[in-house]
Amino acid sequence: MKAFVVEKIGEREFTTDIKELPIPKCKENEIVIKVSYSSLNYKDALSSVGNPGVTRKFPHITGIDVAGTVYESTSTIFKVGERVLVTGYDLGMNTDGGHAQYVKVPASWVARIPDSITDKEIMTFGTAGLTAALSINELISNGVKAESGDILVTGATGGVGSIAVSILSKLGYNVTALSGKKERIEYLKRIGANEVILRDEFLDLSNRPLLSEKYAGVVDTVGGDILAQALKQIKYDGVATCCGLTSSHELNTNVFPFILRGVRLIGIDSVECKLEKKQAAWEKLASRWKINTLSNITNEITLNEIKDAYENLLSGKAVGRYVVKIKE
Known part of the structure; x- marks a missing residue:
């Protein structure tokens, strides 16, 4: 071979x-x-x-x-x-x-x-799609609905980010995509983003421990200062999922989003999670979460x-x- x-x-x-x-x-x-x-x-x-x-x-x-x-x-x-x-x-x-x-x-x-998806399609999802699906499932399971408000997706041009943007858009969510690639703004809008924010603009904000409430949920794929800044802007009772570290493995934050707004930060692991959980995610990706x-x-x-x-x-x-x- x-x-x-x-x-x-x-x-x-x-x-x-x-x-x-x-x-x-x-x-x-x-x-x-x-x-x-x-x-x-x-x-x-x-x-x-x-x-x-x-x-x-x-x-x-x-x-x-x-x-x-x-x-x-x-x-x-x-x-x-x-x-x-x-x-x-x-x-x-x-x-x-x-x-x-x-x-x-x-x-x-x-x-x-699943019978309703081809080998090529399921590998287009792959680990990235599985991770995106597990992240979105946590938002939904924790009460973040389409009418709850905007969802921020960081690292949006990457594999996990791109698929998360597309699935959330299909499910009726208003998606804000965060990226460092100015030349990919049209790409992000084409796959479902309602708004695109550039990384430098996002990080050029106040160092206050809390910022105005803006996002009902966050799908973070990069970690570091971007996740820390996102946590400050999550609405009361909102949810952030975390699955990556391409920005940094460190998280310099404070407790105010958690104790004053009830924000929840949920870690996502697609490597060792139970096979039953993976199979359920694949079934969703092959059916009602399958993106065009x-x-x-x-x-x-x-x-x-x-x-x-x-x-x-x-x-x-x-x-x-x-x-x-x-x-x-």
């Missing part, structure tokens, strides 16, 4: 290439997936340059998302020929990932692909184009989602 492989050639030196490798064989309670599509995520890009917080085992195949059909199974749950997907867990980290024609995984990581802007946020590439796409991700130039076509 062909696979995109990262190899360690020095203390801090790594190289990538397309390699020919044997098709993996099942052990107990495992399945081998014949891959149709995968996707690219920021975590994949970090793995490709040997980031030790992501991957320590080399040589290594990247790809934290994968969709395809069961090729071989020693599980009583999945049969050969079923359409399945995997996101999260250790896939693509220290377990070989989905950027290959075949991938072996524990059966406990595997979800079924997928083509606007999708860049389809092949194994041979992954390296260039990683450079865009690591330099902050990527917009939307990269979907990797694996099948011949």
Whole structure:
């Protein structure tokens, strides 16, 4: 089989290439997936340059998302020929990932692909779409309705942000998109944003511990000062979800939004959350949350184009989602 492989050639030196490798064989309670599509995520890009917080085992195949059909199974749950997907867990980290024609995984990581969505569509969502869905689900579960007020989405041109903007718009919410990319304002409006705020403008505000109430909810994908500033502007009884750290892993804030306005900050993890929760999110994404802007946020590439796409991700130039076509 062909696979995109990262190899360690020095203390801090790594190289990538397309390699020919044997098709993996099942052990107990495992399945081998014949891959149709995968996707690219920021975590994949970090793995490709040997980031030790992501991957320590080399040589290594990247790809934290994968969709395809069961090729071989020693599980009583999945049969050969079923359409399945995997996101999260250790896939693509220290377990070989989905950027290959075949991938072996524990059966406990595997979800079924709903009939109403294609392999390409579900990989356009991928980990980013799952994270966006889990974030929006928390807003809804905590009483943030379309009529409650505007929703702020940070890092809006990224994978999670773009999908969150589109889903929220479809559900009838008024969406304010926050981005550092002035040239992408029209893109954000095209996928559903009602208003776009640029990052520098957003951060150039008062250092007061609270600001005027503006947002009923926030889907934050970047962390750092942007999340801190957003918390100050959430309306009474509002909700913020937090799933990323591309701005910073640190959060310098104060308690006033929480004790004076009853604001709730909810962490989102799509990696280790229960499979039942993932499956429920996929069902929503395949039905009433399925967006008609997928083509606007999708860049389809092949194994041979992954390296260039990683450079865009690591330099902050990527917009939307990269979907990797694996099948011949």
